Amino acid sequence: MAGARSSGNFDSMPSATPPTTRSRTTKETLAPQVTAGVVTALVGFTSSFAVVLAGLKAVGADQGQASSGLLALTLTFGAGILWLSWRTRMPVTLAWSTPGAALLATAGMVDGGWPAAVGAFLMVGVLIVLTGLIPSLGKLMAKIPTALAQAMLAGVLLPLCLAPFKSLGTAPALIAPVLLCWIVLTKFAPRWSVPASLLVALAVIGIHIVSSGVQIPAESLLPRLEWTTPIFSVEAAIGLALPLFVVTMASQNIPGxxxxxxxxxxxxxxxxxxxxxxxxxxxxxxxxxxxxxAALSAALAAGEEAGKDHGRRWIAAFVSGWAYLVLAAASAALVTVVAAAPPGLLEAVAGLALLGTLAASISSALAVAEERIPACITFLLAASGIAFAGVGAAFWALAGGIVIRWVLKDREPRNVA
Structure with missing residues (x-):
């Protein structure tokens, strides 16, 4: 794992921005970093919040709990960005686990409902902490074949990525403008394709709300955290926590x-x-x-757009942390508006947001010829939605792929002396 050898001591990290340089910082020199930070937050938030909502609702969250989850995620990683970028003087950005949310959307409710899902989330956090504390756990994660991890992710994403095209057949007047906007922006401004599609979707929702006379209570627009006492179960640990941890590590942390x-x-x-x-x-x-x-959005704060001075790009990450905290205040309003959306519209936006990730996952899964059969089986198992003993398809896909990989590798012809 590329970053496993990095020091955990903040004080030992060299500052990328010398004090003399920081003291000369002016409003003009900060413009690229501030712009890059705001863009990072806008793109990171708007391009995938629909996926997060779809995932939380699929495992049992009601509207208030989903709104609370979106708020909690934005607050925690926004604060985390501020801490890490300030202390390390590096453009370290964080995000919610978009592939993890996609996994939730296809996993569905576990035994115990929403409290059991919350218990699984808590277990994932503990596993991530242990990964930082115990180097051997990070090495164990690195031993999971990349092809199988990416194939599992691709299988999880497939049903979601089919949603825009299924909805196009049932509600073309609603979905076609969103899909058309996404295609045009993917051609001319790829970074803004999903955010722009979201704006079109919100416009469609607004028209729907006005035409149907839907009433939105004012109190539902205010952000609010809702506590859920977690329930722990073996089924949730195996079927939800473990796949969520693997997907988060393999598809977010390592690429990050x-x-x-x-x-x-x-x-x-x-x-x-x-x-x-x-x-x-x-x-x-x-x-x-x-x-x-953060993986994809990390490039916005760490690249040339954050200024030519390599040592000052941490400021872009720092600004993005504050921008995320501002966006957190709008989370409840977004959830309330999206809740009034016509059926299939939210899923369509989420599917479009994940098309790039699906393509990259399939490409990585099939890159090595020797891994293609196990990867294909992993992909198909994950996409099938199969479940045994209350444990979802993601776990069985990864387990089945590893077994098939071992069996096929064991059957390779041996050289006879």
């Missing part, structure tokens, strides 16, 4: 390390795991499923 490395930064692995793990534990009773290192 790679993104920062591509821009010349060494991720502070242990502090990052401790902060995201603790944040997940704190947010879990309020409905937050998992927070982690």
């Amino acid at each position: 390390v790679a993104v920062l490395k591509s821009f010349g930064y060494t991720t502070p692995w242990r502090p990052s795991m401790l902060v995201t793990g603790a944040g997940t534990v704190i947010g879990a009773p309020f409905g937050g499923h998992a927070i982690n290192l």
